[in-house]
Amino acid sequence: MKLKQKAARIQGILERLYPDPPVPLDHSDPYTLLVAVLLSAQCTDKRVNATTPALFGLARTPAAMAELSVETIREIIKPCGLSPAKSKAIQGLSRILVERHHSQVPRTFEELEALPGVGHKTAGVVLSHAFDQAAFPVDTHIHRLAERWGLSDGRSVEKTERDLKALFAMETWKRLHLQMIYFGREHCPALRHDPSACPICAFAAKAALRVKSARVKPTRAPARTPKTK
Numbered sequence: 001m002k003l004k005q006k007a008a009r010i011q012g013i014l015e016r017l018y019p020d021p022p023v024p025l026d027h028s029d030p031y032t033l034l035v036a037v038l039l040s041a042q043c044t045d046k047r048v049n050a051t052t053p054a055l056f057g058l059a060r061t062p063a064a065m066a067e068l069s070v071e072t073i074r075e076i077i078k079p080c081g082l083s084p085a086k087s088k089a090i091q092g093l094s095r096i097l098v099e100r101h102h103s104q105v106p107r108t109f110e111e112l113e114a115l116p117g118v119g120h121k122t123a124g125v126v127l128s129h130a131f132d133q134a135a136f137p138v139d140t141h142i143h144r145l146a147e148r149w150g151l152s153d154g155r156s157v158e159k160t161e162r163d164l165k166a167l168f169a170m171e172t173w174k175r176l177h178l179q180m181i182y183f184g185r186e187h188c189p190a191l192r193h194d195p196s197a198c199p200i201c202a203f204a205a206k207a208a209l210r211v212k213s214a215r216v217k218p219t220r221a222p223a224r225t226p227k228t229k
């Protein structure tokens with residue numbers, strides 16, 4: 001199967017499974033999305049969503065957040081992990097937004113990535129979901145799936161992003177980013193599963209992966225479609 005054909009078939013399956021994928025992090029504007037994405041590093045979205053109401057209850061604008069002490073922020077966000085670094089970043093970026101960006105979240109990769117705690121993936125999520133800009137944020141789920149499905153060689157996250165952008169139409173990047181994340185979370189256990197029982201790997205995975213895993217008993221749970229907010 002040609003690569004473009006394979007990509008189209010994968011996209012069709014993802015469309016059927018996740019026709020309307022919601023952004024999994026609760027937010028009300030670009031600023032609260034930015035903070036939530038920052039908090040989600042090495043943390044589940046569920047835990048972030050359980051933590052942000054307390055944080056945004058105290059401060060939901062850059063100006064209000066910049067007034068909080070790092071210690072106060074750290075105490076609230078402790079359940080998300082990495083709280084010393086994340087609290088400093090949240091307060092630091094809030095100050096910068098007030099001082100240099102009129103309390104607005106900037107709309108370019110360059111400006112976003114200059115903020116403390118904001119990397120390329122975080123910037124891409126904000127640009128894509130808050131501002132509808134063309135971006136294809138690649139997280140660990142997407143990176144791993146693109147390699148398993150033979151859509152990229154897995155050499156680096158940057159390479160995966162370039163390969164996916166070349167394979168899929170720009171107007172679908174935003175949806176695909178979410179669809180791949182949901183698929184990875186709901187279908188791909190870390191260990192012991194059978195690619196031949198998977199709706200995508202059954203035809204898309206490299207032959208070596210299918211043969212290697214053929215002896216392993218499937219443990220995959222049935223597919224679920226995410227709730228729409």
Ligand code: SF4
Pocket residue numbers: 148187188189193194195196198199200201202205
């Ligand atoms: S075979 Fe495994 S890794 Fe590949 S997509 Fe299916 S569940 Fe994920």
